[in-house]
Structures are given as C-alpha cells and as structure tokens.
Amino acid sequence: MAHDERRLQVLRAIVQDYVSTNDPVGSKALAERHDLGVSPATIRNDMAVLEEQGYITQPHTSAGRVPTDKGYRLFVDRLSAVKPLSAAERKAIERFLDGAVDLHDVLGRTVRLLAQLTHQVAVVQYPTLSRSAVRHLEVVQLTASRLLLVLITDTGRVEQRVVECPVDMAQDDVADLRALLNSAFAGARLADAGGRVPDLVDTAPPHLRALVAAVSATLVETLVEPGEDRLVIGGTANLARTALDFPGSLRPLLEALEEQVVVLKLISEVDTGGAVLVRIGEENAHEALTGASVVSVGYGTGDRALGGLGIVGPTRMDYPGNMAAVRAVARYVGQLLAES
Structure with a gap:
C-alpha cells in the first residue's frame, strides 16, 4: 500500500509540474522540486512502474514523462479535495x-x-424547457380576433405565439381565458402540461369553449415543443x-x-x-x-x-x-x- 501511495504522490507531482510548465517531467526535476522523501533512484523506479501501468508516457523527443489520459483520470479520481475559491x-x-x-x-x-x-x-x-415549469401564461388581445400567448417558465424562458381566433372576443372573455389557463397550468412541469390541454377543451365553461379550442393547438406547441x-x-x-x-x-x-x-x-x-x-x-x-x-x-x-x-x-x-x-x-x- 505504501508503494502505491508513494507512486500516487509521484504521479500527482508529474501532473502538477507538467500542467504548470508544459515540459515533460524527469526524475531529477521531481526530486529537486518535490519533497517526496525518497531517493532519485526510487523515483525512477516508481516512474518506470507508472509507465508500465499506462499512467505516464515518454514523448519521442524527450527524456521526461507526461501523464496519459489514464494518468489524469487517476489524478482526478484521487483528488483529496477540490481547492476552494478564495x-x-x-x-x-x-x-x-x-x-x-x-x-x-x-x-x-x-x-x-x-x-x-x-x-x-x-x-x-x-x-x-422540458425540465422547466410554467410560472405564468399571459394572454394579450392584439385585435378583435388575434391574441398573443406568452409562456413564462420558472427558469426565465419566455415563449411567445400569436393566435388567430375565428371568433371575435370580448375583453371579459380574454380575462376569463387568462384566469382559466393559469389555474390549469401554473406550476405544472412542461413535460406534463401538454397532456392537460385536451381535458381543458372538454371542461371549459360554455362561453370560453370556442376560445380555448382556438388556442389549444398553439398551447400544445408552446408547452410540448422545447425551444431549441x-x-x-x-x-x-x-x-x-x-x-x-x-x-x-x-x-x-x-x-x-x-x-x-x-x-x-x-x-x-x-x-x-x-x-x-x-x-x-x-x-x-x-x-x-x-x-x-x-x-x-x-x-x-x-x-x-x-x-x-x-x-x-x-x-x-x-x-x-x-x-x-x-x-x-x-x-x-x-x-x-x-x-x-
């Protein structure tokens, strides 16, 4: 175990030096720069074992060693702690x-x-959007037969759609529609909300039924299709x-x-x-x-x-x-x- 722990220390030292200098690391430099508590000969042996195990490798042009992907992986897996920010x-x-x-x-x-x-x-x-929930649905009357539907999610996303309505709308109906949509959808996960639209069309009060039917397709599209x-x-x-x-x-x-x-x-x-x-x-x-x-x-x-x-x-x-x-x-x- 002591051998493994020491080799891990040698690997840590190689990673740290290579990251900071971008130069392949030799045993002599390790012995000089790090207090590893063992002789350069032992460090050389440890490096030979690490190389054999695939944690470090020797670039063609150099006597030093650099970490492999496997070496970085071991280094990351064995981090005792992520250093906190100042x-x-x-x-x-x-x-x-x-x-x-x-x-x-x-x-x-x-x-x-x-x-x-x-x-x-x-x-x-x-x-x-699929992980978001509905915070609010705003309905704005643009003309007698045109609405703007605005979906605001709890993640700050805003989706807008214009809806052409086949019926002329009274202002009170628009306010009732807004209240109905928010009571049906506020707080609902987007992943679930689309499935509620058909029920809403069936259960809407008679004076709103045509309006709900008119906005239903746009609602499904807004709720179900995640923005890109x-x-x-x-x-x-x-x-x-x-x-x-x-x-x-x-x-x-x-x-x-x-x-x-x-x-x-x-x-x-x-x-x-x-x-x-x-x-x-x-x-x-x-x-x-x-x-x-x-x-x-x-x-x-x-x-x-x-x-x-x-x-x-x-x-x-x-x-x-x-x-x-x-x-x-x-x-x-x-x-x-x-x-x-």
Whole structure:
C-alpha cells in the first residue's frame, strides 16, 4: 500500500509540474522540486512502474514523462479535495453576475466569467424547457380576433405565439381565458402540461369553449415543443494559448464547438447529485475531443438541474482549480435563478 501511495504522490507531482510548465517531467526535476522523501533512484523506479501501468508516457523527443489520459483520470479520481475559491474570487463571481438583467444576460456573463477564471472555453446550456415549469401564461388581445400567448417558465424562458381566433372576443372573455389557463397550468412541469390541454377543451365553461379550442393547438406547441436547446460559448480565444496541446489541429475541436451538438450532449449529461463531472480525452467518445477534457456540472434551483455548464480545454489543465470554479459559478447561477 505504501508503494502505491508513494507512486500516487509521484504521479500527482508529474501532473502538477507538467500542467504548470508544459515540459515533460524527469526524475531529477521531481526530486529537486518535490519533497517526496525518497531517493532519485526510487523515483525512477516508481516512474518506470507508472509507465508500465499506462499512467505516464515518454514523448519521442524527450527524456521526461507526461501523464496519459489514464494518468489524469487517476489524478482526478484521487483528488483529496477540490481547492476552494478564495474570498476575492467568490466576491468577483457575485459582483459580476449580480448586475445581470435577464436570463440571456446571466448566461452571457456566466461564460465570460468562467472563461476568465479558468482560461478555458466556457459553455453554458440554456435551461431546457422540458425540465422547466410554467410560472405564468399571459394572454394579450392584439385585435378583435388575434391574441398573443406568452409562456413564462420558472427558469426565465419566455415563449411567445400569436393566435388567430375565428371568433371575435370580448375583453371579459380574454380575462376569463387568462384566469382559466393559469389555474390549469401554473406550476405544472412542461413535460406534463401538454397532456392537460385536451381535458381543458372538454371542461371549459360554455362561453370560453370556442376560445380555448382556438388556442389549444398553439398551447400544445408552446408547452410540448422545447425551444431549441442551445449553448452559450465564451473564451474560444483561450484555445489559441494552448494550441500546442492539440498536436494535430485545433480545427476539429473548433468545429465541434461551432456545431454545438457534440458539446451540448456532454454538457447536458449532468449528475443529478450535483457532482462535478470530468471527462478526459478519449472518454469524451468523439474524435474531435480526444485531446480535450470537459469539466461540467448541473446548475439549477433546489435539487433540480435546469441545464449544464462547464469548460472545455486541453487534457493538460488545472483540474482542481477548474473544478472549483465550475462548481462555484454553477451554485451562484442556481441561486440567481431561484430568486428571479
């Protein structure tokens, strides 16, 4: 066990040095820079075993070693703790996000902040409508036979639809329709709300039946069809700093970020327990991301994740620092949305 623990210390030292210097790490440098309590010869033996087990590898041109995906994975799995952010960093998060005026602004600020804190590409998924609930349905009469239907969700999403009604409407009827819709749908999960529409048409009071029938198709479409799942992305320029970490080309990764589908899938697969997920290199199961790591977490209100946020960068990254930043920002965004 002592051997394994010591080898883990050697691996930690290699990861830390390689992340900070981008130079392959040799046993001599490890012995000089870290108080590992053993001779350079023992460190060399430990490195030989780590290499044999696939945790580190030797680049062709160098005598030093670099961590493999498997090595980073062990390092992340054995982190004793994610280092907490400093009070100043937490204050900066609060100050930066508190000025936001609406959901779009919150998410835009979130990616800029995450990109600054981590020096990586930051990505935030818009809250998915399927996880949202109806906060309010507003009905506005535009003309004698035209209504504007506005759905406001508890995640700050707003969906608007114009409805042509075959009947002329009295103002009182519009007010009654608004009251009826809100009593039927307020607080309902979007995933369940669409199924209530047919019952509403059947049970509506006689003077509203034609109106409810007229808005029913639009209601189903607004409630059931989630608005397009989207990502907000910031800090792509940070990839230029780490271009050397992607030996082939940055192009596949940039294309994946632009097309969003691959990254959206990774970011939206969040752990409902609120754990920070780390996917390293080939664990991302997409060739565009083989040289990259994705650090992500769900954000939301209470115990309900509304979407995912995180960062994408090279596998050679500061995992403890980035995991802390992603977690802290997600917590704060969740608080903001709970208050809004």
